[in-house]
Amino acid sequence: MSKRTPLNRQLVLRAAVALADADGIGALSMRRLGNELGVEAMSLYNHVANKDDLLNGITDLILGEIELPSDAEWKDALRRHAISAHDVLVAHPWASSLALSPDRASQVSVQRADWMLGQLREAGFSADVTYHAYHALDSHILGFTLWQLGHGIVDQEHIADLAASFFRMYPPEQYPYLYEHAQQHLTGFGRGEKGAFELVLDLILDGLERERDSA
Amino acid sequence: MSKRTPLNRQLVLRAAVALADADGIGALSMRRLGNELGVEAMSLYNHVANKDDLLNGITDLILGEIELPSDAEWKDALRRHAISAHDVLVAHPWASSLALSPDRASQVSVQRADWMLGQLREAGFSADVTYHAYHALDSHILGFTLWQLGHGIVDQEHIADLAASFFRMYPPEQYPYLYEHAQQHLTGFGRGEKGAFELVLDLILDGLERERDSA
DNA sequence: AAGGTACAACGTACGCCGTAAGTTTGTCAA
DNA sequence: TTGACAAACTTACGGCGTACGTTGTACCTT
Numbered sequence: 001m002s003k004r005t006p007l008n009r010q011l012v013l014r015a016a017v018a019l020a021d022a023d024g025i026g027a028l029s030m031r032r033l034g035n036e037l038g039v040e041a042m043s044l045y046n047h048v049a050n051k052d053d054l055l056n057g058i059t060d061l062i063l064g065e066i067e068l069p070s071d072a073e074w075k076d077a078l079r080r081h082a083i084s085a086h087d088v089l090v091a092h093p094w095a096s097s098l099a100l101s102p103d104r105a106s107q108v109s110v111q112r113a114d115w116m117l118g119q120l121r122e123a124g125f126s127a128d129v130t131y132h133a134y135h136a137l138d139s140h141i142l143g144f145t146l147w148q149l150g151h152g153i154v155d156q157e158h159i160a161d162l163a164a165s166f167f168r169m170y171p172p173e174q175y176p177y178l179y180e181h182a183q184q185h186l187t188g189f190g191r192g193e194k195g196a197f198e199l200v201l202d203l204i205l206d207g208l209e210r211e212r213d214s215a
Numbered sequence: 216m217s218k219r220t221p222l223n224r225q226l227v228l229r230a231a232v233a234l235a236d237a238d239g240i241g242a243l244s245m246r247r248l249g250n251e252l253g254v255e256a257m258s259l260y261n262h263v264a265n266k267d268d269l270l271n272g273i274t275d276l277i278l279g280e281i282e283l284p285s286d287a288e289w290k291d292a293l294r295r296h297a298i299s300a301h302d303v304l305v306a307h308p309w310a311s312s313l314a315l316s317p318d319r320a321s322q323v324s325v326q327r328a329d330w331m332l333g334q335l336r337e338a339g340f341s342a343d344v345t346y347h348a349y350h351a352l353d354s355h356i357l358g359f360t361l362w363q364l365g366h367g368i369v370d371q372e373h374i375a376d377l378a379a380s381f382f383r384m385y386p387p388e389q390y391p392y393l394y395e396h397a398q399q400h401l402t403g404f405g406r407g408e409k410g411a412f413e414l415v416l417d418l419i420l421d422g423l424e425r426e427r428d429s430a
Numbered sequence: 431a432a433g434g435t436a437c438a439a440c441g442t443a444c445g446c447c448g449t450a451a452g453t454t455t456g457t458c459a460a
Numbered sequence: 461t462t463g464a465c466a467a468a469c470t471t472a473c474g475g476c477g478t479a480c481g482t483t484g485t486a487c488c489t490t
Contacts, residue, residue, distance in 0.1 A: 143358020
């Protein structure tokens, strides 16, 4: 008969990423992924150990896209890294939660952690300050992005409908401050200029620098 | 035969919380929950619309425990609120991810958002600053906690084994900074004093106050 | 006391899921 | 030509959420 298609780990992972990007992580099942590749579900197990391995694989693929600048001073390097991570994670909304999940001990995220810690230590931060600085920075990168994605800030169009139907249920007078906030979102407030992500990022970076220099 | 047990929404939700606390959110299935209550799975549908409704219900139950101080100045009120939220979420590690999930439009979290926004507006923050301040604060509360839980900072005992087996695979020389960081975790560094959560929280609160007063 | 009503339990069934185990088939080196 | 190996396929199991139909029972009305 006809030649068998090759199919390898990279192809499987890429197809999985495409599927997750297109239809959400919930739609990524072994059967569906096999279908997408013209193959039965069980055949995928020749290339990934199990579904967890698959999820680890696609997480690593995405995290690997994050910039780790090597030619910049610590503050600029970390800043660019954070923004790059934020961009990458927003582009693949399913990745943040996977990256945070405890069971996933990804190679790439280990490198990333070591890189961040190295930037701080080599910039003259003490071990003590570095300890908290790393927690502060990485939790902001992953945590903020996850929070943002969870609130559906991504697609501006649907927010309008969502807010409209919400305030039909709960009149503005009942939640006046939330109403004001929703209006700001609808008018596209805070776009273009520096968003909350970078705002807090700079709050953290500047705060850390002060702490380092005052010690 | 014998009398039927009463069973109502509150009982179902409480049992679900207990099950999730005990065996993790992954163990919370309708069948298993029914079993726990001495009832078939389908009987639960007399009290919750579907599993999503159940998850919404238990999320609200937990979020409802978070303190919303009404007798304090804005900074202290928000600070206490944040710490209370952090405590509650750490006590129920499954709740953070549910609270962040887009599909869940919980009544309680709406009240919480309006409360936070109200604290800021009534403290003299402009609508513009409040917009970003809210994002900064809430993303820190939920995002940091989720990050922390994801990294398994909760149970200190298991971390030792985890780190040991990790550095058997990857020798310390390969990831020197991460090794140092892991050692700090193992020696219980950063416990007792203010942790990274409050550190960043204060960074944000102080930064916001500066921004308000400089405008 | 008898009958009616409504609710909350039950059992069955369907189509998903991940994956263990066994079987077939295509390809290539000896 | 043959044998080995890898990568596909098939079958099957237990678990999931839940649609649907049935049955038992507590309580209200007459």
